[in-house]
Amino acid sequence: MLEFLQQLINGLSLGAIYALIALGYTMVYGIIMLINFAHGDIMMVGAYVGFFSIAVLGSNIFAALIFAMLSCAALGVLIEKIAYKPLRNSSRIAALITAIGVSLFLEYFTLFLLTPQQRVFPEAAFPLHKYQIGGLLVSNKDIFIFVLAVILMIALQYIIKRTRTGKAMRAVSLDREAAILMGISVDRTISITFAIGSSLAAAAGVMIGIYYNTINPLMGIIPGLKAFVAAVLGGIGIIPGAMVGGFLMGILETMVSGYGSTLYRDAVAFGVLILILLVKPTGLFGKDTGEKV
Amino acid sequence: MRVSRKLVLLVLMLFALGVLAGCSSKQEGGDKAGGDKAAVETIPVGINVELSGDLASYGSNSRNGMVLAIEEINQAGGVLGKELKAIERDCQSKPDEAMNNSAALVGEKVIAQLGPLTSGAVAGSTPVMMQNKTPLIAPAATAENVTVEEKTGKTLDYIFRVCYLDADQAKRMAEFALNDLKVKNAVIFGSTSDDYAKGLAKYFEEAFIAGGGEIVAKEGYVNGDKDFKATLTKLRSKNPEFIYVPGYYTEVALLIKQARDLDIKVPIGGGDGWDSPDMVKVAGVEALNNTYFANHYSVEDPSPTISSFVKAYEAKYKKLPDSFAALGYDSAKILAQAINDAGEADPAKVAQALAQIKDFPGITGTMSINEKHNPVKKIVVIEYKDGKLVSR
Structure with a gap:
């Protein structure tokens, strides 16, 4: 039982990273x-x-987090303006292929610029503290990453449901033409969407750096794919769904490694994706409106 | 017109012949002169290593070691009163290029070839060296079949190596765990994505059980993994006394750190894939205490032979010598010893002398060449102690 709870903690901290992405x-x-x-x-x-x-x-961890989020927000907006905006009225597959192109560009440009050598996150930026609670081991990193994920999700939910910008986002999502007619600046709304989405990714990136110590130019590929599965699992386009999907994914992987074998962990993760797409294509939280995916 | 054309052709042909003849005679003369000169002063040594391609860093470090050794030998008066002359070729990390280079080197009458580094490239060179009865010394090829004929198991007369085999290093770690650390059971948690780590896991298991130990669990990870906590939590419940982690430092460092984070305090051991300055940076000084790995040599070894080698290498190349550099150095030095033992610069006699080498004091250990042309040496086990490498 104790081992199961420990695995649950392992799964929650892994899941928090997936959830953030x-x-x-x-x-x-x-x-x-x-x-x-x-x-x-x-x-x-x-x-x-x-x-x-x-x-x-030499900044501290919070300054680094904010700096990374701001830079990536700018990067996200830039990518949207250069790569996606000219294709906004093209077929969806064109934008998708461009997205893959942007992904490869970022990976290999970084590889070229910073060499494939892995970098080691300075341990002193976030020293580890371990807590023993009734035989369970929890670290300050586990707690930080979990709390950060939850706070960011609540903030996001608030922005989308309670603010004017959020309202504009929902309007653009529902019907772009009608939104324009209502005087909503679609360009601006989409830019803000990318800015927020990319800054969340940056937060996840810094968290991975803290949690796993090492970063390299190709570190985004596998977590990106897993997070995509998590988003589909929860119902893509639905914010609490992504959160739940991320945690489920982390726990699932941990349990497969813990009670089965690491070797079929990824097979199970992507098997789940196929299963969801077959049984409930809209995901756990998705409504059957027939408009998604 | 016709006649003149024929004439021109004839003249041209004569001219061509003359040039060819001149050339060949000139070359002959040159060869003779060069040969005579070489017979007096230099013995050519082929260096055929990976200077470009995927393994360029291994190859060039090893080459640096070889060149340093040859320089030292020449400064000390050479061998048999002659200087060694290095002829370098780049095999581009490809077996077929290794073969072409060997053919060219044999054409230049080298006494022996040093390199290439990988078992695959050595296999490319092997047929050429065997045909021409010229010895090849592989600095770092660890596959089992490098020095023996694959089908018959017969030792190849002209192929030698100065590095240990993976089976040897796994066995050394198993014996170290049983005899020095006095553990009775162990778990294996290694990479399953490459033959190197899988081989180590297999050999360790065999040796550990043969030595009276018990393997209580076997787990694997995939190269590129970053999270090992789930499997470590599972292994923790088995209460192992020792964890064997065959793999490369990229994953091993994270794995050790996470194991210590989960309060797994038992000794952890592995192989030469751990050898990297990144280990301390990633895992941290404290987590690495009580971890051990088998290696070719330790750069921090205080013995005078090793420290003078390290100093000389650092002075020449402005960086610390890694295992490949040390093995390259040893391969050149052992060749010099064999030429001396043979008493004349004849490739076939040098090969015989190489097979007889006993107690050769190398940087990577005192070695004797056995009947399979593998070195028998005490493999060093390195302990991480407060971030420092300590030889055991």
Whole structure:
């Protein structure tokens, strides 16, 4: 039982990372129906910005987090303006392929610029503390990453449900032409969407840096894909769905490794994706409106 | 017109012949002169390593070691009163290029070839060296079949190596765990994505059980994994006394850190894939205490032979010598010893002398060449102690 609870804690901290990435995925999809495959790589850029601001500028972890989020917000907007905006009225597949192109560009440009050598996140930026609670081991990193994911999700939910910008986002998502007619600036709304989504990715990137110590230019690929599965699992376009999907994914993987074998962990993760698409294509939280995916 | 054309052709042909003849005679003369000169002063040594391609860093470090050794030998008066002359070729990390280079080197009458580094490239060179009865010394090829004929198991007369085999290093770690750390059971948690780590896991298991130990669990990970906590939590409940982690430092460092985070305090061991300055940076000084790995040599070894080698290498190349550099150095030095033992610069005699080498004091250990042309040496086990490498 104790081992099961320990595995649950392992799963929750892994899941929190997936959830953070999945939030950005699902948000961009929710507004402009684009699966932004570059999302995982924006996360990687965020991790590098965080790394350099700690290692070179000597800032503390919170400043690094905010700096990474701001830079990636700008990067996200830039990518949208250059790569996606000209294709807004083209077929959806064109935008999707462009997203893959952007993803490869970010990966290999970073590889070229910063070499494939892995970088080590300075341990001193976030020293580890362990807590023993009735035989269970919890670290401050586990708690931080979990709390950060929950706070960001609540903030996001608030922005979308309670603010004017959020209202504009929902309007653009529902019917772009009608939104224009109502005087909503679609360009601006989409830019804000990308800014928020990318800054969430950056937060996830810095968290991965803190949690796993090492970062490299291709670190975004696998977590990006897993987070995509998490977003689909929860119902893509639905914010609480991404959160729940992320945690479920983390726990699932941990349990497969813990009680089965690491070797079929990824097979199970992607098997789940196929299963959902077959049984409930709209995801756990999705409503059958017939308009998604 | 016709006649003149024929004439021109004839003249041209004569001219061509003359040039060819001149050339060949000139070359002959040159060869003779060069040969005579070489017979007096230099013995050519082929260096055929990976200077470009995927494994360029291994190859160039090893080459640096070889060149340093040859320089030292020449400064100390050479061998048999002659200087060694290195002829370098880049095999581009490809077996077929290794073969072409060997053919070219044999054409230049080298006494022996040093390199290439990988078992695959050595296999490319092997047929050429065997045909021409010229010895090849592989610095770092660890596959089992490098020095023996695959089908018959017969030792190849002209192929040698100075590095240990993976089976040897896994066995050393198993014996170290049983005898020095006095553990009775162990778990294996290694990479399943490459033959190197899978081989180590297999050999460790065999040796550990043969030595009276018990393997209580076997787990695997995939290269590129970052989260090992789930499997470590599972292994923790088995209460192992030792964890063997065959793999490369990228994953191993994270794995060790996460194990210590989960309060797994038992000794952890592995192989030469751990050897990287990144280990301390990623895992941290404290987490690495009580971890051990088998390696070719330790750069921090205080013995005078090793420290003078390290100093000389650092002075020449402005960086610390890694295992490949040390093995390259040893391969050149052992060749010099064999030429001396043979008493004349004849490739076939040098091969015989190589097979007889006993107690050769190398940087990577004192070695004797056995009947399979593998070195028998005490493999060093390195302990991480407060971030420092300590030889055991």
